[in-house]
Amino acid sequence: MLIVPKSTAQGERKVFQLQIAAIVSILIFSNFSSAWGQRPPVARGNLLVPKCEVVARIISGDIRLAAGSEVCSKEDQLQPANGATVEVFCYANGNILQLSGGAINEQCSQTSNNQAQFCIRENRFNCFDTKGPEEYENTPILITPYSPLILNTRPTLSWTPVRNAIGYIVQIKGTGVEWSKEVNSTSLPYPKDEPAMQSGIIYEVNVLAKMTEQEFIGKSSILMIMHADKAQQAKAIIERIQSLNLSPDNLAVDLENLYKANDLLTEAIEVLKERIQARTQNPTIYRALGDRYLDVGLPQLASPKYRIAMQYAKLRGDLNELAKAQAGLELSLSVGR
CATH class of the missing domain: 1.25.40.10 (Tetratricopeptide repeat domain)
Known part of the structure; x- marks a missing residue:
């Protein structure tokens, strides 16, 4: 009979316990990542890098990828059940598509209206109209809402400050809406006592900076509530x-x-x-x-x-x-x- 010294046996048990703990930790992490639809990164040398460029998410119907899983642009092939389709949410077009299978990048195009990434890829440094304070320091430029098309029928309005302004007048005009408010700050929550903007209607927003001697400096913008x-x-x-x-x-x-x-x-x-x-x-x-x-x-x-x-x-x-x-x-x- 082989007799193992007590100290050696205890050491081996500790090593074994550490190995088991490590395996359990790996399994837990793997399951956790899968449960959230997020792929664990791949080790390359001393760096961890994503396995792919994620372009979509599985909604239902794939026999390999669970609902909520991320889908890669090149690596992943959709695998529906026989005669069925896979529901995926495509990042590029913002739609849920019914796809019959195959490579995701052939059916869920990466091309999108992402102006920032387009300008970065094409190295075009004249892509944007900026709202910086230096260019418009003497004009009140609307900051929020950030874009003309919005969902909120009662948005908070904010704008760039104007040097030496003693106040501001905010006006909104359009179908069913016409009001004017005077404020001392550079923001205004949509007034509760005024009718909300309606979907599908273009509204004109005017912000006027009150200066001394009854002088006004103004700037017009437009807002539109998305069609219902x-x-x-x-x-x-x-x-x-x-x-x-x-x-x-x-x-x-x-x-x-x-x-x-x-x-x-x-x-x-x-x-x-x-x-x-x-x-x-x-x-x-x-x-x-x-x-x-x-x-x-x-x-x-x-x-x-x-x-x-x-x-x-x-x-x-x-x-x-x-x-x-x-x-x-x-x-x-x-x-x-």
């Missing part, structure tokens, strides 16, 4: 995405892609800002917010988000997001000069 049928379609897609029980960050990414595809940049920005206020450390959230700020002409707000995205991307070893954030930062600094 389009808004209902977007709401239905949002409900399907929410039913997947995604992590808060993944849900925000999907909603941001939906809003972006429908030119609802105000809503896209707000959903990303909510995650940042919740102190997320996801570089995608910060980088996407930088992109949206560029899209609406606010490079001075985009640059800090890109810098934070770079920090978190380095911590995660996410080379894809690091490259996107670096390119976005260069562009934001160039157009913001």
Whole structure:
């Protein structure tokens, strides 16, 4: 009989216990990532990089990928049951598609209306009309809503300050709406005692800076509430995405892609800002917010988000997001000069 010294046996038991604990930890992490539809990263040397460029999310119907799983642009092949289709949410067009199978990049195109990423790819530094304070320091430029097309029928209005202004007059005119309010600040919640804006109607927004000697400096903008049928379609897609029980960050990414595809940049920005206020450390959230700020002409707000995205991307070893954030930062600094 082989007699193992007590100290050796105890050491082997400790090693065995550590090995079991490590295996359990790996399994838990793997299951956790799958449960949230998020792929674990792949180790390459000392770096962790994403396995793919995510372009869609499984809603239902794939026999290999569970509902909520991310879908890669090149690596993934959709596999529906015989005679059935796979439901996927396409990031590029913001729609839920019924696909018969095959490579996702052939059916869910990566081409989108992402102006920031287009300008970054094409190295076009004259893509944006900026709302920076230097160019418009003597004109009140509407900041929020960030984009002309919105969902909220009673948005908060804000604008750039005008040097030496002693107050501001805000006016909205359009079908069923015509009001004027005077304020001393550079923001105004939509008045509760005024009728809400209606869907499908273009409204003119005037912001006038009151100067001394009855002088006024003004700037006009337009707002439009999304058509009711389009808004209902977007709401239905949002409900399907929410039913997947995604992590808060993944849900925000999907909603941001939906809003972006429908030119609802105000809503896209707000959903990303909510995650940042919740102190997320996801570089995608910060980088996407930088992109949206560029899209609406606010490079001075985009640059800090890109810098934070770079920090978190380095911590995660996410080379894809690091490259996107670096390119976005260069562009934001160039157009913001």
